[in-house]
Amino acid sequence: xxxxxxxxxxxxxxxxxxxxxxxxxxxxxxxxxxxxxxxxxxxxxxxxxxxxxxxxxxxxxxxxxxxxxxxxxxxxxxxxxxxxxxxxxxxxxxxxxxxxxxxxxxxxxxxxxxxxxxxxxxxxxxxxxxxxxxxxxxxxxxxxxxxxxxxxxxxxxxxxxxxxxxxxxxxxxxxxxxxxxxxxxxxxxxxxxxxxxxxxxxxxxxxxxxxxxxxxxxxxxxxxxxxxxxxxxxxxxxxxxxxxxxxxxxxxxxxxxxxxxxxxxxxxxxxxxxxxxxxxxxxxxxxxxxxxxxxxxxxxxxxxxxxxxxxxxxxxxxxxxxxxxxxxxxxxxxxxxxxxxxxxxxxxxxxxxxxxxxxxxxxxxxxxxxxxxxxxxxxxxxxxxxxxxxxxxxxxxxxxxxxxxxxxxxxxxxxxxxxxxxxxxxxxxxxxxxxxxxxxxxxxxxxxxxxxxxxxxxxxxxxxxxxxxxxxxxxxxxxxxxxxxxxxxxxxxxxxxxxxxxxxxxxxxxxxxxxxxxxxxxxxxxxxxxxxxxxxxxxxxxxxxxxxxxxxxxxxxxxxxxxxxxxxxxxxxxxxxxxxxxxxxxxxxxxxxxxxxxxxxxxxxxxxxxxxxxxxxxxxxxxxxxxxxxxxxxxxxxxxxxxxxxxxxxxxxxxxxxxxxxxxxxxxxxxxxxxx
Numbered sequence: 001x002x003x004x005x006x007x008x009x010x011x012x013x014x015x016x017x018x019x020x021x022x023x024x025x026x027x028x029x030x031x032x033x034x035x036x037x038x039x040x041x042x043x044x045x046x047x048x049x050x051x052x053x054x055x056x057x058x059x060x061x062x063x064x065x066x067x068x069x070x071x072x073x074x075x076x077x078x079x080x081x082x083x084x085x086x087x088x089x090x091x092x093x094x095x096x097x098x099x100x101x102x103x104x105x106x107x108x109x110x111x112x113x114x115x116x117x118x119x120x121x122x123x124x125x126x127x128x129x130x131x132x133x134x135x136x137x138x139x140x141x142x143x144x145x146x147x148x149x150x151x152x153x154x155x156x157x158x159x160x161x162x163x164x165x166x167x168x169x170x171x172x173x174x175x176x177x178x179x180x181x182x183x184x185x186x187x188x189x190x191x192x193x194x195x196x197x198x199x200x201x202x203x204x205x206x207x208x209x210x211x212x213x214x215x216x217x218x219x220x221x222x223x224x225x226x227x228x229x230x231x232x233x234x235x236x237x238x239x240x241x242x243x244x245x246x247x248x249x250x251x252x253x254x255x256x257x258x259x260x261x262x263x264x265x266x267x268x269x270x271x272x273x274x275x276x277x278x279x280x281x282x283x284x285x286x287x288x289x290x291x292x293x294x295x296x297x298x299x300x301x302x303x304x305x306x307x308x309x310x311x312x313x314x315x316x317x318x319x320x321x322x323x324x325x326x327x328x329x330x331x332x333x334x335x336x337x338x339x340x341x342x343x344x345x346x347x348x349x350x351x352x353x354x355x356x357x358x359x360x361x362x363x364x365x366x367x368x369x370x371x372x373x374x375x376x377x378x379x380x381x382x383x384x385x386x387x388x389x390x391x392x393x394x395x396x397x398x399x400x401x402x403x404x405x406x407x408x409x410x411x412x413x414x415x416x417x418x419x420x421x422x423x424x425x426x427x428x429x430x431x432x433x434x435x436x437x438x439x440x441x442x443x444x445x446x447x448x449x450x451x452x453x454x455x456x457x458x459x460x461x462x463x464x465x466x467x468x469x470x471x472x473x474x475x476x477x478x479x480x481x482x483x484x485x486x487x488x489x490x491x492x493x494x495x496x497x498x499x500x501x502x503x504x505x506x507x508x509x510x511x512x513x514x515x516x517x518x519x520x521x522x523x524x525x526x527x528x529x530x531x532x533x534x535x536x537x538x539x540x541x542x543x544x545x546x547x548x549x550x551x552x553x554x555x556x557x558x559x560x561x562x563x564x565x566x567x568x569x570x571x572x573x574x575x576x577x578x579x580x581x582x583x584x585x586x587x588x589x590x591x592x593x594x595x596x597x598x599x600x601x602x603x604x605x606x607x608x609x610x611x612x613x614x615x616x617x618x619x620x621x622x623x624x625x626x627x628x629x630x631x632x633x634x635x636x637x638x639x640x641x642x643x644x645x646x647x648x649x650x651x652x653x654x655x656x657x658x659x660x661x662x663x664x665x666x667x668x669x670x671x672x673x674x675x676x
Contacts, residue, residue: 041053045114062102063102078109086548145173152177157185187339191448192363202309217231225273240405241405275607291363309328313365342431380442393408447459499539516567602672612624647661
């Protein structure tokens, strides 16, 4: 069976599991069962079934349940009283499929359990909690963390502070399931990409000491890197604007299974850059989240200090600040005392998943929620570094177009509830983290978890509760993407036909073959990325929409004539897309004979990797010996997508297919030549 892709648009540090939207087809099981809190109900799914359960809730209720996928992979849908989907859950193929949701309106809600594709088998469903949403921030945090507060579940920790005073500090669940070790607030946890601000800070320390300049050509410090005809500066590295390939995305193209512990050596970063034939963009012109760049930044710190990066950070940052529970893990082979193991749901329980290799600089730091509070408090009252360093780190980079990127040095910058917000999330293979800082009220929150399904953006919702006195409630929709729209805009009164002016195809400026398609079916709106499943979206203003169950949103733009001509995708930064003309967006439907023109074996000199493309069951399928086989779907002419990749085929003057360029979001324009 060819499994669907689990990524949507631009993934996080490594593998972001998205919750896909699959329209139901087939017969519906007639029986509808009322669920009660604490009761477990067994069920069996046949092909085409949808089994429905109902639950009655009051206004502003919290719902938390779980489907144990005993012998069948299921999709769980949550519908409101009017039949509108308010949640969709589809992460592991076996084991527990958890669903949680804050429900604003009172009424009868329906939970649908649907088999994935043609699977059949047994499951159980349990409703763990049906209760009013807590109004006290501390009790709300306990409620939010309920799915992670079990003796047999990976855990989490939360720390909240304001003006130097800790308001809340608590841990939940387990740090190590094998040995029954509970998660504590001083448990060392992999913070993933949250590490990037530390790497940027190390660069700034070296600049402050006169050992480098942010405007240095990176080849001054790493001369073995190639010349690309455009100078890449250190500033470009720490603002994600270098134009270099993103190495994690690139290595997945080669068949590296980073989700299963495949090794990456740090030295490969330089080798990867040496093999890159050209930059993906002019340095400074485009924000493209990039782990390669931060890995190289760590190398520059090492070469300007004469110390290994983990030693430099210990002696120059962690020790002076008293962050005694924080360290850089040089590799997954190095021991981290008192660490949490990372887990992801599996077919027969949780699976223990190791860390990404080669992550130093881009990730690789283990810390605690307590130490991270110490770190962020150093922003406001520096004991290490100075105010000028942090001001510069928290200033959005300006692209060559004059637009702000929304990212400083290792930090995202935006607003929540009328307050300036500085933040960065992190995701290694299974660990999750988030740091959020509100400079205007000198307050912050940090969350950590060793559960791959943990939502780091929940920190924004908790911050809204703890700092409600300082936030404008009408602005919360933009900050808390998981909640229904609030404030002056009421989506219930919005005319669905108004969406018709947004219907169409939009090509990402950074990857023109990657197209977002927007459609309407009655009162329901959808977006679908090239080669991926479609997602339901809901309006948050007259021109902006959020994706259900995916941490992303889109905002449409009009030109001077009032016509919708583009949009901005908000997911790991801002990504602009331009609307395609009607003739450019017309569907391309090749015949089986035409599909056969693309069959062949293709080789990438840059990746030293073969792909084989064949017609199978009247569909074009891509094969690579270490990747799952993937069906390819059509885009514009000679363009296909599947398996998280977009293929743009190239023809010679005789219209013979001679190769293709492949992209997967952060990495693009990788050429494969036809060899057979």
